Amino acid sequence: MKSDGSTIRPIRLAADASCVEVLDQTLLPHQLAWRRLAGRDDAAHAIRSMQVRGAPLIGATAAFGLWLALKHDPSDAGLAAADEVLRATRPTAVNLAWALDAVAAAVRPWPPNARAAAALAKAQAIAEEDVAINAAIGRNGLKLFEERARAVGAGRDGTRPLNVLTHCNAGALACVAWGTATSPIYQAHAQGMHVHVWVDETRPRNQGANLTAWELGQSGVPHTVIVDNAGGHLMQHGKVDLCIVGTDRVTADGDVCNKIGTYLKALAAKDNGIPFYVALPSPTIDWTIQDGLREIPIEERDEREVTHIQGALADGRVDSVRLTPEGARAANYGFDVTPARLVSALITERGTCPASREGLLGLFPERRPNVG
Numbered sequence: 222m223k224s225d226g227s228t229i230r231p232i233r234l235a236a237d238a239s240c241v242e243v244l245d246q247t248l249l250p251h252q253l254a255w256r257r258l259a260g261r262d263d264a265a266h267a268i269r270s271m272q273v274r275g276a277p278l279i280g281a282t283a284a285f286g287l288w289l290a291l292k293h294d295p296s297d298a299g300l301a302a303a304d305e306v307l308r309a310t311r312p313t314a315v316n317l318a319w320a321l322d323a324v325a326a327a328v329r330p331w332p333p334n335a336r337a338a339a340a341l342a343k344a345q346a347i348a349e350e351d352v353a354i355n356a357a358i359g360r361n362g363l364k365l366f367e368e369r370a371r372a373v374g375a376g377r378d379g380t381r382p383l384n385v386l387t388h389c390n391a392g393a394l395a396c397v398a399w400g401t402a403t404s405p406i407y408q409a410h411a412q413g414m415h416v417h418v419w420v421d422e423t424r425p426r427n428q429g430a431n432l433t434a435w436e437l438g439q440s441g442v443p444h445t446v447i448v449d450n451a452g453g454h455l456m457q458h459g460k461v462d463l464c465i466v467g468t469d470r471v472t473a474d475g476d477v478c479n480k481i482g483t484y485l486k487a488l489a490a491k492d493n494g495i496p497f498y499v500a501l502p503s504p505t506i507d508w509t510i511q512d513g514l515r516e517i518p519i520e521e522r523d524e525r526e527v528t529h530i531q532g533a534l535a536d537g538r539v540d541s542v543r544l545t546p547e548g549a550r551a552a553n554y555g556f557d558v559t560p561a562r563l564v565s566a567l568i569t570e571r572g573t574c575p576a577s578r579e580g581l582l583g584l585f586p587e588r589r590p591n592v593g
């Protein structure tokens with residue numbers, strides 16, 4: 222599967238339109254396996270087990286999950302039950318609640334026999350909107366890449382590559398296409414800019430090493446996987462020109478929640494005077510909260526993700542081995558919060574802005590109190 226970022230699509234309607242298919246991200250990059258999601262519980266399992274993951278893709282999968290549930294039971298009670306099951310799958314990415322609310326609002330006015338069709342139409346609209354949003358984030362982010370490339374004398378023929386550091390996977394695999402943080406990278410690469418990406422491996426689940434490296438490889442973008450602790454060293458030695466990450470939830474004041482370890486990269490970037498950008502689709506803004514540290518629920522996952530590591534055996538089978546002494550306890554916090562003051566700019570589909578209430582409201586004036 223060769224790609225330019227726009228063609229990696231980890232979720233699709235089945236050919237007979239009876240259900241949804243998702244690319245199983247628990248097996249990438251070793252195996253390419255598609256899973257059929259035929260009902261509400263399949264969708265919930267896919268999100269919880271991280272066959273699908275990444276904030277926008279979690280939202281899209283939940284939206285289709287509501288459709289699958291309503292095909293079975295389109296009553297008010299069926300809608301409420303499906304909403305509850307899907308909403309409980311993962312706590313941090315706000316896109317999940319956003320997508321469920323959007324589908325529920327679209328179906329509620331309809332009588333039960335029309336609700337499944339309305340849900341499918343809304344889920345498909347959410348998926349296509351994600352593609353358009355991410356393409357726009359790419360175009361807006363590209364301007365920042367070009368500015369930075371000019372400032373450091375990189376990225377063009379005869380100069381060194383522009384070195385970009387990213388954390389986790391905020392790529393096409395985390396979305397419906399393009400990715401958020403990867404979209405400017407794909408667009409810069411497509412325009413002939415020489416870009417090189419430092420890919421944080423992103424322990425414990427290694428979304429960088431497994432997923433970001435895979436999709437950048439599919440797209441021919443030069444990249445190097447590094448251990449999570451290497452970024453600060455690279456920054457101190459002038460080997461990082463800019464950082465760009467995705468996000469699972471941004472508060473109305475611009476605090477950014479993203480995969481665990483993001484905060485440390487932002488601190489190192491600040492210390493070294495390196496721009497730290499956050500690619501932010503508008504469904505990821507939680508306008509109801511201000512203080513990311515206190516108000517965003519941080520997912521805690523199974524300690525086995527820390528005590529064990531998964532990879533491919535010589536015969537191609539995917540298996541895991543224990544890293545820690547038998548019986549050692551582990552803590553597994555999925556996300557952290559980077560305070561707005563450490564973020565150089567938010568890159569949205571409407572343009573870029575400072576990470577602040579005024580910055581966000583400048584791009585989304587309809588969110589100002591007392592505005593229509």
Ligand code: MRU
Nearest residue numbers: 274275276389391395467468480
């Ligand atoms: O636990 P994950 O893999 O779902 O976490 C994903 C991330 O933290 C991504 O950076 C974030 O969802 C942004 S995806 C465009």
